[in-house]
Amino acid sequence: xxxxxxxxxxxxxxxxxxxxxxxxxxxxxxxxxxxxxxxxxxxxxxxxxxxxxxxxxxxxxxxxxxxxxxxxxxxxxxxxxxxxxxxxxxxxxxxxxxxxxxxxxxxxxxxxxxxxxxxxxxxxxxxxxxxxxxxxxxxxxxxxxxxxxxxxxxxxxxxxxxxxxxxxxxxxxxxxxxxxxxxxxxxxxxxxxxxxxxxxxxxxxxxxxxxxxxxxxxxxxxxxxxxxxxxxxxxxxxxxxxxxxxxxxxxxxxxxxxxxxxxxxxxxxxxxxxxxxxxxxxxxxxxxxxxxxxxxxxxxxxxxxxxxxxxxxxxxxxxxxxxxxxxxxxxxxxxxxxxxxxxxxxxxxxxxxxxxxxxxxxxxxxxxxxxxxxxxxxxxxxxxxxxxxxxxxxxxxxxxxxxxxxxxxxxxxxxxxxxxxxxxxxxxxxxxxxxxxxxxxxxxxxxxx
Amino acid sequence: xxxxxxxxxxxxxxxxxxxxxxxxxxxxxxxxxxxxxxxxxxxxxxxxxxxxxxxxxxxxxxxxxxxxxxxxxxxxxxxxxxxxxxxxxxxxxxxxxxxxxxxxxxxxxxxxxxxxxxxxxxxxxxxxxxxxxxxxxxxxxxx
Numbered sequence: 001x002x003x004x005x006x007x008x009x010x011x012x013x014x015x016x017x018x019x020x021x022x023x024x025x026x027x028x029x030x031x032x033x034x035x036x037x038x039x040x041x042x043x044x045x046x047x048x049x050x051x052x053x054x055x056x057x058x059x060x061x062x063x064x065x066x067x068x069x070x071x072x073x074x075x076x077x078x079x080x081x082x083x084x085x086x087x088x089x090x091x092x093x094x095x096x097x098x099x100x101x102x103x104x105x106x107x108x109x110x111x112x113x114x115x116x117x118x119x120x121x122x123x124x125x126x127x128x129x130x131x132x133x134x135x136x137x138x139x140x141x142x143x144x145x146x147x148x149x150x151x152x153x154x155x156x157x158x159x160x161x162x163x164x165x166x167x168x169x170x171x172x173x174x175x176x177x178x179x180x181x182x183x184x185x186x187x188x189x190x191x192x193x194x195x196x197x198x199x200x201x202x203x204x205x206x207x208x209x210x211x212x213x214x215x216x217x218x219x220x221x222x223x224x225x226x227x228x229x230x231x232x233x234x235x236x237x238x239x240x241x242x243x244x245x246x247x248x249x250x251x252x253x254x255x256x257x258x259x260x261x262x263x264x265x266x267x268x269x270x271x272x273x274x275x276x277x278x279x280x281x282x283x284x285x286x287x288x289x290x291x292x293x294x295x296x297x298x299x300x301x302x303x304x305x306x307x308x309x310x311x312x313x314x315x316x317x318x319x320x321x322x323x324x325x326x327x328x329x330x331x332x333x334x335x336x337x338x339x340x341x342x343x344x345x346x347x348x349x350x351x352x353x354x355x356x357x358x359x360x361x362x363x364x365x366x367x368x369x370x371x372x373x374x375x376x377x378x379x380x381x382x383x384x385x386x387x388x389x390x391x392x393x394x395x396x397x398x399x400x401x402x403x404x405x406x407x408x409x410x411x412x413x414x415x416x417x418x419x420x421x422x423x424x425x426x427x428x429x430x431x432x433x434x435x436x437x438x439x440x441x442x443x444x445x446x447x448x449x
Numbered sequence: 450x451x452x453x454x455x456x457x458x459x460x461x462x463x464x465x466x467x468x469x470x471x472x473x474x475x476x477x478x479x480x481x482x483x484x485x486x487x488x489x490x491x492x493x494x495x496x497x498x499x500x501x502x503x504x505x506x507x508x509x510x511x512x513x514x515x516x517x518x519x520x521x522x523x524x525x526x527x528x529x530x531x532x533x534x535x536x537x538x539x540x541x542x543x544x545x546x547x548x549x550x551x552x553x554x555x556x557x558x559x560x561x562x563x564x565x566x567x568x569x570x571x572x573x574x575x576x577x578x579x580x581x582x583x584x585x586x587x588x589x590x591x592x
Binding site: 387 | 474476497498522523567
């Protein structure tokens with residue numbers, strides 16, 4: 001379960017909600033999804049749903065509310081000022097997540113019902129959340145959240161200008177004085193995937209890169225653990241936003257009176273970055289990042305400028321085996337007979353796949369052939385007409401199809417959502433042929449090995 | 450006897466570009482990358498469990514791979530089965546009257562190989578192979 005946590009949303013604490021809403025409408029290039037209040041907490045908020053998470057601007061409403069929320073926010077604003085306040089980690093089952101985290105030694109409050117109202121539309125959303133005691137996370141404020149309302153209850157924040165808006169969150173940066181403690185929290189307690197543990201000697205910096213779905217939590221600290229650092233709290237530093245065109249985004253921001261550093265090459269090859277300056281980000285160090293295709297190449301993932309990898313990179317998923325090869329024929333019986341007579345490979349079972357055709361399974365040791373007589377009008381029938389009968393597709397087994405689909409999508413590859421396949425109970429996803437050199441490719445995860 | 454699917458052959462326009470998906474995105478390791486001058490192809494074998502994906506890029510314009518690319522574009526090209534005795538299997542195929550591209554086995558990237566004619570298997574192009582060390586053990590003195 002822990003490995004399935006997502007970055008549900010990021011909370012930014014602000015003094016003046018209306019001013020911050022206007023500024024973030026500019027910074028993100030999107031109009032708010034939601035302007036609401038939490039009567040129970042004594043807070044008000046503005047939400048922007050972007051492609052892979054949502055952003056919450058949170059302010060005190062002035063009304064009496066649950067001191068556990070409003071008192072905490074007030075203390076934060078008084079002591080630290082505006083800035084990133086908390087990360088909300090999404091879970092499909094908060095009860096089991098809380099139990100698991102407690103078993104991992106994390107102090108978590110009991111899940112509580114939450115409720116928000118959009119003050120403009122009257123729309124309502126409900127959730128259950130559970131706060132984590134910050135002392136268990138080196139001072140980083142986290143809470144778990146399970147939404148009870150469907151995702152569409154929070155509409156996507158409409159972009160104001162094509163290609164010049166923030167499409168997605170790329171990463172969030174946490175500064176840590178105690179990197180080993182941070183690693184224990186994120187790896188051992190939260191179970192997040194450590195994608196990279198890298199030291200940059202020329203900058204005297206070590207960075208841990210954790211992945212929550214397609215968002216990276218970047219934890220940055222000194223390259224060597226110092227005695228002074230141990231026990232000091234971690235803090236949020238800033239957020240990096242993915243844009244399609246950094247040039248157009250910077251131009252739009254300049255026109256809106258928001259200053260940026262202008263595009264420059266990022267540390268990772270194949271990226272362009274720009275820093276957003278001035279008060280518009282309300283205490284959040286803000287970076288815009290554009291990934292060009294070469295940033296997804298293996299070389300770009302390697303250490304740059306003398307950096308050292310401290311641990312082997314963990315891939316999001318592993319392709320474990322060739323599962324089967326789909327071969328089309330207009331006459332299943334005739335072709336199956338030929339396979340048996342010519343190559344001594346025989347059919348062990350036949351079945352119908354709705355919308356595809358009749359399939360004869362021919363085991364061949366480590367994989368099998370799925371000899372398929374397509375149903376008229378199906379996509380596979382069209383493919384047979386187009387390319388001729390014969391090899392049609394291959395299916396590759398992966399150890400984690402959800403991670404595989406996310407990883408491919410991060411790299412800009414079209415792939416369908418995983419859906420249940422047939423016997424025994426695999427889940428499958430189809431990868432767009434445009435990415436695979438024309439090979440219809442099915443990813444498959446068997447639930448039983 | 451055929452023992453397993455040794456590899457699936459994929460024809461590509463540019464192997465280096467194809468690596469971005471098969472190696473970098475899917476994470477398959479390359480275990481052989483070879484220019485086969487006499488066949489006019491550049492070939493890469495990538496591990497996939499106990500099978501392999503073979504990427505084939507034509508480097509001339511007048512071989513089967515180049516014509517395939519012209520006619521059909523990139524895509525699935527052939528299935529290669531591993532044999533425990535490729536000579537015996539080829540003899541049996543010829544005895545059965547199966548139409549073959551190769552009348553004799555030859556050395557390819559996957560070992561000692563031979564191709565069936567695509568019409569033999571209703572459009573699916575089939576290759577048989579036997580790793581060279583196993584072949585040498587069965588046929589001492591052969592080259």
